[in-house]
Amino acid sequence: xxxxxxxxxxxxxxxxxxxxxxxxxxxxxxxxxxxxxxxxxxxxxxxxxxxxxxxxxxxxxxxxxxxxxxxxxxxxxxxxxxxxxxxxxxxxxxxxxxxxxxxxxxxxxxxxxxxxxxxxxxxxxxxxxxxxxxxxxxxxxxxxxxxxxxxxxxxxxxxxxxxxxxxxxxxxxxxxxxxxxxxxxxxxxxxxxxxxxxxxxxxxxxxxxxx
Numbered sequence: 001x002x003x004x005x006x007x008x009x010x011x012x013x014x015x016x017x018x019x020x021x022x023x024x025x026x027x028x029x030x031x032x033x034x035x036x037x038x039x040x041x042x043x044x045x046x047x048x049x050x051x052x053x054x055x056x057x058x059x060x061x062x063x064x065x066x067x068x069x070x071x072x073x074x075x076x077x078x079x080x081x082x083x084x085x086x087x088x089x090x091x092x093x094x095x096x097x098x099x100x101x102x103x104x105x106x107x108x109x110x111x112x113x114x115x116x117x118x119x120x121x122x123x124x125x126x127x128x129x130x131x132x133x134x135x136x137x138x139x140x141x142x143x144x145x146x147x148x149x150x151x152x153x154x155x156x157x158x159x160x161x162x163x164x165x166x167x168x169x170x171x172x173x174x175x176x177x178x179x180x181x182x183x184x185x186x187x188x189x190x191x192x193x194x195x196x197x198x199x200x201x202x203x204x205x206x207x208x209x210x211x
Contacts, residue, residue, distance in 0.1 A: 004152070032079075043189070051193070051211060052088075052192060053085065053106065053194070054102060054103040054106050054195070055091050055103075056085065056089055056103055057092065058088060058091055058092055058095060059095055061131045061133075062091060062095075062131065062132070062133075063132075063133045063134075064088065064129070064133070064134050064135075064136070065133070065134065065136070066080075066084050066106055066135075066136045067135065067137040067138075067168045068080050068084075068136060068137065068138075068139040068153065069183045071141070074140045075143050075149075077144060077196060079141055079143065079149050079187060079195045080139065080141070080151070081118075082107060082187075082194055082195040082196075083151055083185065083187070083195065083197075084136075085107060086104070086107035086108065086197055087134075087136070087185055088194075089101070089103040089104040089107050090104045090107065090108075090113055090116060090119075090120065091130075093120045094106070094120055094123045094124070094129050095129065095132075096122070097123075098124075099117050099118075099120040099121040099123045099124060100117065100151060101112075103122070104116060104120070104192065106195065106196075107196055108197050109196050109197070110192070110198050110199075111129065111198065111199055112197045112198050112200050113197055115200070126164075127164065127165045127166060128162060128165060129162075129163055129165065130160050130161065130162060130163065131160070131161055131162075131163040131170055132159045132160035132161050133159040133160060134155060134156065134157065134160055135155070135156040135157075135159075136153055136154065136155055136156075136158070137153065137154050137209075138150045138152075138153060138154045138208065138209065139151060139152070139153040140153070147188055147189035148186070148187065148188045148189075149186075149187045149188070149189075149195065150184065150185065150186055150187070151183075151184075151185045151187065152182065152183065152184050152185075153182075153183055153185075154180060154181065154183070154208065154209035155180070155181045155183060155209070156179065156180055156209075157179045157180070157181065158175040158179040158180070161173065172198070174206075177205040177210050178204045178205045179190040179202070180204070180205060180206070180210045180211070181201065181202050181204050181205075181206070181211035182202060182203045182204075182206035182208055182209050182210060183201065183202050184198075184200070184201040184202070185197050185199070185200050186198050186199040
């Protein structure tokens with residue numbers, strides 16, 4: 001299983017939720033965390049703080065590809081940029097083993113923030129996290145009057161796996177159609193000018209995301 005998988009299956013409330021992507025039946029163990037004391041947490045992926053946004057640092061065994069090029073529309077590009085950071089911010093919270101990490105709280109609010117806190121805490125309790133590579137693609141953005149937007153996009157989890165912190169054992173599992181997830185995020189622009197996530201929905205194995 002892996003990070004956003006467990007988040008969506010366990011904690012999202014009003015959504016069509018994802019099933020675990022891994023072959024393991026151990027659905028109680030989340031897979032998106034990291035131990036700050038383990039040797040592989042040297043940051044290889046980072047984003048510097050800008051415009052008040054928090055800096056994000058991630059371990060070298062986690063990597064990301066965002067195949068959503070800028071659109072040329074200033075508002076849509078801001079939605080994409082903040083959404084990318086929101087994904088990484090949740091991962092940083094799990095790496096830090098901190099369910100109240102300030103970076104993800106900067107990008108989530110309301111229902112989405114409450115669910116994300118539970119999600120991160122589940123990884124902390126299970127002493128597990130993910131390792132590997134995530135790819136994001138096929139974004140569709142709609143911006144509405146009044147400072148709200150929606151972002152639909154795909155996630156490829158086929159190269160991401162569980163890793164348990166005690167022995168750093170990686171649970172590599174076969175790729176199936178459920179390795180591909182369709183997400184729908186609802187966002188609003190807050191008084192800081194940040195596009196924050198208020199709701200997050202998913203559908204695992206959606207034909208829009210499968211190769």
